[in-house]
Amino acid sequence: MTGVLIxxxxxxxxxxxxxxxxxxxxxxxxxxxxxxGGQYWRHLPPSRPSAREPRLHHxxxxxxxxxxxxxxxxxxxxxxxxxxxxxxxxxxxxxxxxTVHVLVGEPxxxxxxxxxxxxxxxxxxxxxxxxxxxxxxxxxxxxxxAGAAQAFAKxxxxxxxxxxxxxxxxxFLLPVAASSAMAGSSVVGVFEASRMPQLVxxxxxRPWQLARAAKKGGELAGYVAGHLRHRIPYVLGRGVVAAHxxxxxxxxxxxxxxxxxxxxxxxxxxxxxxAVAVSHGFTPRLELPIAAxxxxxxxxxxxxDERQQTSVPxxxxxGELTSIGGVDxxxxxxxxxxxxxxxxxxxxPSMRAARRTRTAFAGFARRIEAAHGIGPGWIGWLxxxxxxxxxEEVPYGRLRDTAIATCASGLRSPKxxxxxxxxxxxxxxxxxxVEDLLGxxxxxxxxxxxxxxxxxxTTTDRRPIASPIRLGELAAGHAxx
Amino acid sequence: MTARLVxxxxxxxxxxxxxxxxxxxxxxxxxxxxxxSIAGVVLxxxxxxxxxxxxxxxxxxxxxxIGVCFxxxxxxxxxxxxxxxxxxxxxGDVVVSQHDALPEATA
Numbered sequence: 195m196t197g198v199l200i201x202x203x204x205x206x207x208x209x210x211x212x213x214x215x216x217x218x219x220x221x222x223x224x225x226x227x228x229x230x231g232g233q234y235w236r237h238l239p240p241s242r243p244s245a246r247e248p249r250l251h252h253x254x255x256x257x258x259x260x261x262x263x264x265x266x267x268x269x270x271x272x273x274x275x276x277x278x279x280x281x282x283x284x285x286x287x288x289x290x291x292x293t294v295h296v297l298v299g300e301p302x303x304x305x306x307x308x309x310x311x312x313x314x315x316x317x318x319x320x321x322x323x324x325x326x327x328x329x330x331x332x333x334x335x336x337x338x339x340a341g342a343a344q345a346f347a348k349x350x351x352x353x354x355x356x357x358x359x360x361x362x363x364x365x366f367l368l369p370v371a372a373s374s375a376m377a378g379s380s381v382v383g384v385f386e387a388s389r390m391p392q393l394v395x396x397x398x399x400r401p402w403q404l405a406r407a408a409k410k411g412g413e414l415a416g417y418v419a420g421h422l423r424h425r426i427p428y429v430l431g432r433g434v435v436a437a438h439x440x441x442x443x444x445x446x447x448x449x450x451x452x453x454x455x456x457x458x459x460x461x462x463x464x465x466x467x468x469a470v471a472v473s474h475g476f477t478p479r480l481e482l483p484i485a486a487x488x489x490x491x492x493x494x495x496x497x498x499d500e501r502q503q504t505s506v507p508x509x510x511x512x513g514e515l516t517s518i519g520g521v522d523x524x525x526x527x528x529x530x531x532x533x534x535x536x537x538x539x540x541x542x543p544s545m546r547a548a549r550r551t552r553t554a555f556a557g558f559a560r561r562i563e564a565a566h567g568i569g570p571g572w573i574g575w576l577x578x579x580x581x582x583x584x585x586e587e588v589p590y591g592r593l594r595d596t597a598i599a600t601c602a603s604g605l606r607s608p609k610x611x612x613x614x615x616x617x618x619x620x621x622x623x624x625x626x627x628v629e630d631l632l633g634x635x636x637x638x639x640x641x642x643x644x645x646x647x648x649x650x651x652t653t654t655d656r657r658p659i660a661s662p663i664r665l666g667e668l669a670a671g672h673a674x675x
Numbered sequence: 676m677t678a679r680l681v682x683x684x685x686x687x688x689x690x691x692x693x694x695x696x697x698x699x700x701x702x703x704x705x706x707x708x709x710x711x712s713i714a715g716v717v718l719x720x721x722x723x724x725x726x727x728x729x730x731x732x733x734x735x736x737x738x739x740x741i742g743v744c745f746x747x748x749x750x751x752x753x754x755x756x757x758x759x760x761x762x763x764x765x766x767g768d769v770v771v772s773q774h775d776a777l778p779e780a781t782a
Contacts, residue, residue, distance in 0.1 A: 226742065228763065233741060239763070241710035245689030278721070301761035302740070304754050318681050323743045335723035335736045336677075342740025342760075350715040351681040354737075377681050441734050442677075442723050522693060582739070587730040618745040618756070623738075662745070662756070 195220050198535045199294060199313035201278055201482060204232020206513025206524040208260045210532030211270055214317075216544075219508055219536035220269050220309065221435030224276035224296060226661075232321055233341065234521050236349040250348050250373065252413050253521060275299055276304070279661045281327070281485040291508065292316060292486045297667060306665060315535035318483050318496070319528060319668045322476040322514035326362070328590070328627060329573050330580045331437030331446075332472070340370040340473035353377035356467020356473035361385040361434040362473040363566040366429075368417035370471055382465055384421070387474070388450050388566050389431035396565020403557055435462070435575035437470055446470055455569025463539035467586040474568055477626060478515045478623055481657040490655070493517075495559075500540050503533035510535050517559035526551035582631065583624045585617020593628065605652050608632055615654055618662060680708065680719040683759055695765040700725060700749075707764055714747050714759035715741075717770075725749060725759070727774040 198217040200207045203225035225232070226631045231237055236266060238247060248254035266269045278297045284290030299306030324339040331337065338354050340362060346352040356380040360371045363386060371384045388396075421428055435457050436447040436452055446638055489497040489505035495597055496511040503510050512527035519527075522649045529548040551658045576582075578591030597608045603642030605628070608614065615621035615628045683690045685728075694709040699742060700717055707716030714737045717725055724734035738746040740760050748757040750771040 242693055242708065243691040244686075245691065247688050249688050259711075302748075302754070302757040308749035323741060324739065333733065333735070335734050338737060339739045339744075342737055345740040346737075350686075350711055352678060352711075352715050352719050352720075353681060354678050354718070356677060356679075365737060368715075376687060378685065535767070584735075584744065587728055587733070596760060618748070620741060623744045 195534055196314045197222070197530065198315045198317060199224070199311050200319060200532070201225075201294070202232065202316040202319035202321055202513070203227075203230035203272070203274075204319060204321050205234055205257075206321070206515075206528035206531070207232070207317070208264065209528030210317045210510075210512055210535070211264050213532030213538075213548075214536040215264075215267055215270055215326040215532075217533050217536035217538045219532075220619050221264075221483075222271045222273065222277070222313070223264065223533075224273040226275070226277045226301070228274045228301075229273065230264075230272060231257060231346065234524075235283040236345050236350065238250070238351065241467035242351075247653075250376065250417075254526075272654045273298060273309075275301065275308075277301070278482060278662050279663045280659060281482055283328060283487045287582075292506070297663070304666065306667065306668070307315050308670065312631070315500075315510065316486070317528075317531050318484055318486075318488075318504075318509070318515055318534050319509040319513045319531070320479040320515060322473065322478045322518065323622065324473040325475045325477045325549065325568075325626060325628055326472055326623070327474045327568065328580055328624070329435055329437065329440065329575050329583050330577050331443065333581045334437050334439050334443045334470060335441065336439070337437050337470045338364060340471045343374055343469070343471035344370045347373040349376040351377065353379045354471065355467065356377055357382055357467045358469045358471060358578075359383055359385070359434060359448070359465060359467045360450070360471045361387075361432075361435035362475075363387045363568065364473070364475055364562060365414055365566070366473060366476075368414060368421070370473075371426050371428075372417045372424075374471065375420065375426060379469070381424065381426045381449070382467060382668075383427045383429055385432040385434060385448055386428065386430050386566075387433040387569065387572075388451055389451075392527060393430065393565045396561045396563070400557075403554070405462065422532060432461075433572075433575075434472055437466075443467065443470055447545045449575070451569070452571060453569070454571035456574040464603055466578075474572075475566065476518050477622070478518075478653040480515070481660045483509075483511055483515060484656050485658060487661060493559075494653075494655070498527075502527055502540075503534060508535075518562055519555040519558045522551055523555035526555070538590030557586060573634070582627060583614040583617060583621075584611075585619050585623075588612045588614040590631065591629055594635050596637065597632050605629065605632060605654065608635075610665065620657050620659075620662070623656040629654055677723060678718040679723050683695065688760065696764060698764050698766070698768040698770055700770045701772055709766070710750045711764050712760050713749060713757075713762050713768065713770055716764045717759065725770075725772040727772070729775050729777050732774070
């Protein structure tokens with residue numbers, strides 16, 4: 195029997211597990227959290243039952259059905275609290291399998307159990323996390339990623355503040371505002387950085403394609419209705435360009451942004467808030483696919499074929515790793531990945547619906563990028579003392595000056611000199627921002643780097659140790675084979 | 676006002692019965708609900724920050740909420756560097772905020 199290991203139990207991973215089981219594979223589904231569902235279906239733990247939790251979710255019935263089926267299935271082992279910390283590539287023999295090293299137990303605990311997997315097929319469904327651009331004051335307590343506000347509203351019933359501003363870019367701002375309002379916060383506004391022409395450019399062409407993705411449209415329309423009900427203003431072409439306060443956020447400056455996201459002088463307005471939820475997009479969690487040797491495309495997503503197979507035979511990827519397409523795309527890709535990982539083929543009649551959904555969402559990521567993609571003018575709201583790397587507290591001015599002074603042609607030297615991106619988050623929060631800023635600095639110094647990737651083409655997505663691990667755990671060696 | 680638990684009586688999802696737990700943060704007792712993360716318990720008590728940064732001694736608390744940024748790390752029952760947003764709070768947990776001073780440079 196084919197053994198399939200699936201990493202990540204969000205929509206894509208759950209769908210992959212069910213499809214792999216349906217095709218006869220034995221499945222191990224692992225996730226770092228102690229509940230399945232991923233960020234999309236992040237929910238209250240069993241110790242906090244409620245009568246109407248589905249109100250916080252879309253597709254809750256689909257989730258509980260998936261979860262129930264997998265939990266009842268003896269051929270599917272679900273391992274929660276499982277942190278993958280390394281993947282070893284199998285370069286040698288063609289049939290060799292990557293080795294997956296996992297620690298199982300309480301998050302960041304000292305007594306976790308080491309496990310090693312060498313599956314016949316591997317499915318990556320690790321998803322994405324918020325990308326938040328730096329702005330003056332973004333390191334103040336009370337400034338959160340939009341994902342944090344969402345996670346704590348859905349998973350803890352904690353409202354992050356009384357007066358909350360939601361800002362950044364992309365459709366994700368809508369559910370965040372909605373769940374903040376449902377948690378009793380007063381949402382003073384949703385500020386979308388993109389302007390109408392950009393939104394039209396992204397969302398209007400070829401509307402018949404969107405019609406096929408109508409479910410997503412229905413979900414978004416629901417948020418808009420909710421916003422009207424809660425009287426939440428949704429404003430285009432504006433962004434939070436500074437947060438103010440001494441030891442916590444007390445207000446923000448919202449400014450008009452031009453088409454390139456450059457702050458428009460004179461448009462600033464101060465708003466009193468006690469919480470800020472801000473996200474400018476998503477960054478896929480690429481470190482495991484990179485460690486396994488999977489090709490990454492120019493768009494910085496994992497390259498997959500029609501089987502959802504990566505460039506490494508026997509290794510598949512689904513969901514936000516392959517493009518930001520939302521839950522329906524993730525479910526469809528997960529289903530195809532699981533089915534093919536178990537030995538099936540994508541033209542199997544049982545895969546028809548999944549194939550159709552995947553096709554319907556094929557252009558979705560491109561539309562989101564066209565409509566909400568980060569504009570280069572955002573550095574206009576940075577000051578020299580604005581922290582870029584939160585872990586190592588590296589300000590923008592020092593990073594830029596170092597890059598110029600060292601004639602940086604890549605990431606290594608400015609990183610080692612300033613320590614930007616070398617902190618405990620392993621560059622997850624600031625990595626792409628540091629790349630962007632260094633790319634500009636080397637371009638300004640006469641290099642030819644594009645604005646997004648520094649000259650030598652290295653990126654911050656590579657993390658051979660995929661998660662911080664205690665030296666004691668490393669020294670304890672790995673589990674017997 | 677600031678961060679807080681949604682009052683159960685006004686929560687549209689109709690919460691059922693919960694169990695109270697008590698943890699301490701730097702010796703101060705905080706009451707929470709079983710199943711909350713340590714960050715959830717502390718945030719819901721109205722406290723936004725619990726770490727001080729190494730270089731500038733600035734206050735930090737929750738930022739990403741999903742285990743990515745490590746801004747919220749605390750010491751829990753003697754274990755350092757535990758992400759408060761990822762660890763469920765257990766009754767009696769002794770939580771100590773972290774401030775990891777930079778090592779002194781010696782000539």
